[in-house]
Amino acid sequence: MPVSATTVGAAVICALLTRPAHADLCAARVELEGDIAVIGQVTAELARLGVERGSPAPGCRGVFAQVESDRDGGIAVAIRDGAKRSEGRVVSDAAVAASWIDSWLHDELDGRAWLLAAPVRVAEASSLPASILVAAAPRDVAPRRISRLSVTVGYEHAWTEDGASAGGIGGTACLGLGKACFGVRGHYLREADRTVGVTAMARGDASVMAIARLPLQAGRMSIAPELGLGFGRMSTRRIDGCEPIANQPTDPNCDPMDPTCMPEPASCMDPNGKVHVGDNFATATFTPRLAASVRIAVPLFDRVWLDGVAGITLAPF
Structure with a gap:
């Protein structure tokens, strides 16, 4: 048309x-x-x-x-x-x-x-x-190359309320969700062997906790308050002194039935003066754990940060 x-x-x-x-x-x-x-x-x-x-x-x-x-x-x-x-x-x-x-x-x-x-x-x-x-x-x-999963492994040193210290290894794995980070944290610490009275002891501690972290930017650094809740296992065992040597006569030709034949007293050459108990004592306790800490992270290069953590852990029972 x-x-x-x-x-x-x-x-x-x-x-x-x-x-x-x-x-x-x-x-x-x-x-x-x-x-x-x-x-x-x-x-x-x-x-x-x-x-x-x-x-x-x-x-x-x-x-x-x-x-x-x-x-x-x-x-x-x-x-x-x-x-x-x-x-x-x-x-x-x-x-x-x-x-x-x-x-x-x-x-x-x-x-x-x-x-x-x-x-x-x-x-x-x-x-x-x-x-x-x-x-x-x-x-x-x-x-974009964002890795929301952060993994940390490092050396830990702790001081207990009775004045002892322990060292070991610890690590965390944390997944970022929004501004916060949620994950798990674990460690194993061992005290140096120490004398308690006339015996000695060895003690170790292992724990696993769920954590929540809130990273805050301070220039290129990251400052992150962190809370943790979980459980731990503390193990203690006795360290015996040397086992006493069986009594032996002074003269190997001495007649044991002769009252003048006296055996030497039992001897123990432990340099720390610990006694031998011989009961193989060992025990372990499981307790809940509550932790609060502050983590400071400084970037070194791409995806690698240097972390420092200071915190306190409570075992209420």
Whole structure:
């Protein structure tokens, strides 16, 4: 059917007038979760890019983003869209995080515009020459490599309420959930052998506890108060002195029936003066444990930290 020029012109005008209305219905929106402080920073930068926070309207494109502070001072961002595509990165600041999130709302992007640190619309930045985009990319932007599981192994030294000291090995495994970290902690400590009265003793202690930790950033260091609850086993055994040598006559030719033939007294050559009991005494006690400590971690290099821990452990029974 022939179409008049007037009809065509009206159709074009109608399309131009209705497009903004459709854009309002499908406004760029993103759902954010994670650290409250980081969410506030990223939300402010998204607003400058024209992106709203909230669920997308039915039939409209939207993304979900999890944002958290990274231990090295950046922002960890994990994004998932309606097509079940997902990706995670660590970026330098909130502006770069917002640009990358915004890029997921536009199919026409070339995948590099989010690297711009300046808070400009990605659709406009995508028209810039590639050389400008590469030059503007921050050097510290790298693919996300976050390991939420931390494992610590080290030497432990403890002092007991009776003045004794013990040394041994301890370790923790902790899984980050949000801002906190939850895991297990165990150790084995052994006291040096010591004399108690006329005998000696050896004592060891082993414990396993569930722990909860809240890391707090202080520059590049991490300071983490930690609580632990579990049980322990303390074992004690007697260390006997030397076993006495059986009585022997002074003269091997002496007649035992002769009253003048006297055997030598029993002797024990233990240098510490401990006596021989010979009962092979050993015991073990199981008690609940409650621990409170502070852990300070200093980064050495990628994924390796030097930890120092000071704490107190109570065995109430």
